[in-house]
Amino acid sequence: MTERDMLLHELDDAFRKMIRKFVAERDKVLIHGEVSLPMIVVLGKLLRDGPQKAGELAAETDFSSGATTQLCNRLVQGGYIYRTRPEDDRRTVLLHITEKGRAFMKWLHEQEAHDRFSLFDGFEEAELRDLLAYSRRIVDNMRPFFDSLHGLTELLDRQADRDLNSLTGDMRK
Known part of the structure; x- marks a missing residue:
């Protein structure tokens, strides 16, 4: 195995561990016992860009629909956002941030106890630029990576179907 191969294996493990740990820890955080970090992303988007359709929010936040x-x-139940239907298109549902949601985001912005950028402590500006460039390249590589995995899965499924068919065909004899 080459040095590059060993590095790629190690990087693959570290990358997966980093993502799993981030998601697991992110999902444990509840502010005021009800607002999760992904909910804050939605509130921030509505605060900055105004009312939106859920599909637009999903696309722009990279959350599934x-x-x-x-x-x-959950945000509606908590009183942080509300839904409306425009009179000219009753099929459309728009999401709006409420005064409670605005007040929460203002309060959150004023909190100095947490530095959301502390994950990047110790990085110099040049390293941050490099990390950003690397992150963008990884995101760009994700579509071909997952397309390749989907292709492999389909190939293996077809092979398994053929194997099962030949096995059941042999059993009938």
Whole structure:
């Protein structure tokens, strides 16, 4: 195995561990016992850009449509956002931030106890630029990576079907 191969294996493990740990820890955080970090992303988007459709929010936040719906349902239940239907298109549902949601985001912005950028402590500006460039390249590589995995999965499924068919064909004899 080459040095590059060893580095790629180690980087693959470290990358997966980093993502799993980030998501697991992110999902444990509840501010005021009800507002999760993904919910804050939705509130921030509505605060900055105004009312939006759930599909637009999903696309711009990189959450699935199902996850966005769940987040929005919880935000509606908590009184942080509300839904409306425009008179000219009753099929459309727009999500709006409430005064409670605005007040929460203002309060959150004023909190100095947490530095959301502390994950990047110790990085010089040049390193941050490099990390940003590397992150963008990884995101760009994700589509071909997952397309390749989907292709492999389909190939293996077809092979398994053929194997099962030949096995059941042999059993009938």
